[in-house]
Every structure is written in structure tokens, then in C-alpha cells.
Amino acid sequence: MAAIADPVPPHRRDDEVPLWRLYVLRAMFLVFVVGGFFVHVPWLLDDPDLTRRGMLDAMLAGLWVLSFLGLRYPLQMLPIFLFEFVWKAIWLLCFGLPQWMAGRVDPQLSEDLMLIGAGPIVFGLIIPWGYVWRHYVKAPAERWR
């Protein structure tokens, strides 16, 4: 059985993204790691809150755990930031904005619009889109046979 490696050898990947951009990505991963510590660790250690089913918290905690790897391999862990960008954009377009435009006034909604709604803008600026386009979309698919 033929064996193959990732078609883009790791040592080639880092040359196309400037060093300052790697630092921006790492800084964001660091914000995740440190911020998540205060959000997720108390929840993980606490007795479970019986009024919640916990899946949402577990998903966000899963993203937090993987963001540790982003400090070392910011480019390889870009799917985590794509995840953040996409889920917040989906929420904004399909849930937040329609409710806001329907005239709903609710402090919780305003807070969510600020916190979640800022996500697509922040991650939109941080993600190196040229790199994402070349490696995750346009690159020849990994082998099929």
C-alpha cells in the first residue's frame, strides 16, 4: 500500500506567511488559552449545573483545549479560527441580525450581538485568507487513490 505525506511539506508552509502574522495568530490563541482558563476550568471542576445539558459548554471547551496547540503551530491550527469565524457568522446572519431587525429589544441580545457579532470581524482580520484559499480550497485535494 503506497504511503503518502501531507502534500504540502510542513517546512514549506511557514515561508508564505510573514512572521508578524504568525505572532498575531499566536497572540489570539494566547487570548483564547488564558481567557478560556477562567471560563472553562471552573465549569469543568464544578458540580454540573443541572439546568443545562452542557453540550454547548463542552463544545466551547473543546475549542479551548485545541487552541493550546495553536501557540506552537498557528498555521496548522487555522481550522480552529475558521471554526470561530464561521460559527459566529452563522449566528449573526441567521439568529442575531434577524432578531435585531425584527425589533426585538433585549439586553441579552444586545450583549450577544456585541460579543458574538464581533467574532466575524475580529477573525476576518486575523485569518490569513490568501493562505487559507491556497491551502484549504485551491490546493489539489489530498490523494484519492
Next chain:
Amino acid sequence: MNEVSPARLWVMRIMYLIMALGIGLTIWPSIVSHDPALPRMTGVAWALIGTIGLLALLGLLHPLRMLPLLLVELVWKAIWLAAFAGPRWLDGTLDEGMRTTIFETSFGAVLLLVIPWRYLWANYVTRPGDPWALRRAEV
């Protein structure tokens, strides 16, 4: 040691396909059209799960490069089972909905067979990290 067989890539692609189709058929219709008075947490949960389905499409093309997505799946399910379902099971406070979710979440264990662990180890643990400083000119 970072080599992955074509058969493994196929197994990974099938996994991504199941994720994309499953979420595409069950969650996306609700995202596209739903009751405006939906509880807040439900909207957030659907956006998160919907994202997994969307990014799984990229995994069909690039199964290895989207490996972090499979890791997210594995890790969140493990966290949920260990930190949330486990204590309730020990307490004997599981309800019917929780039992169903435990059953469904346990399918995440398939990922243990799908993920190419040697590749993961070689590329996400032992490989030198991305650069921290400008390299010296090649000599």
C-alpha cells in the same frame, strides 16, 4: 513517520461525509428557518454544530489538513461525557434525554479509529513549531 495510507484517507473522508450529511440534513434546515422566539442557547448550539457540518466539506478535499476538526469533535464529546454526563451517571440523576445524548455522543468513539494517530503525533507534537524568529539567511 508522518505518512498516511490512501485507505486511511478514505476512512477519514467517509467520516467527514457522514458529518456533513448528518448535520446538513438535521441541523441546517433548522438554522435556515426557525421560530424567531427560539431560546438563546439553542441558536448558539445550532450555529456551532452547523459549522462542524460546513467545515467537514473542506475535510472531504483535505482530510489531513482538516484534522483539527475531527479533534474538536473527539475532544468536546470526551469532555461532555467525562465532566457532565459522568457525574450525573454516578449521582443517578440521568434523565431520558441525557441517556439518548450519551448514546449518540458515544459514537464519537469511532473517531479513535478514524484519526491517524501516528500522523497526529508526528505533526502536532514532535514537529518543530512554526517559526518564532526570522531565519538566518540560508548558508
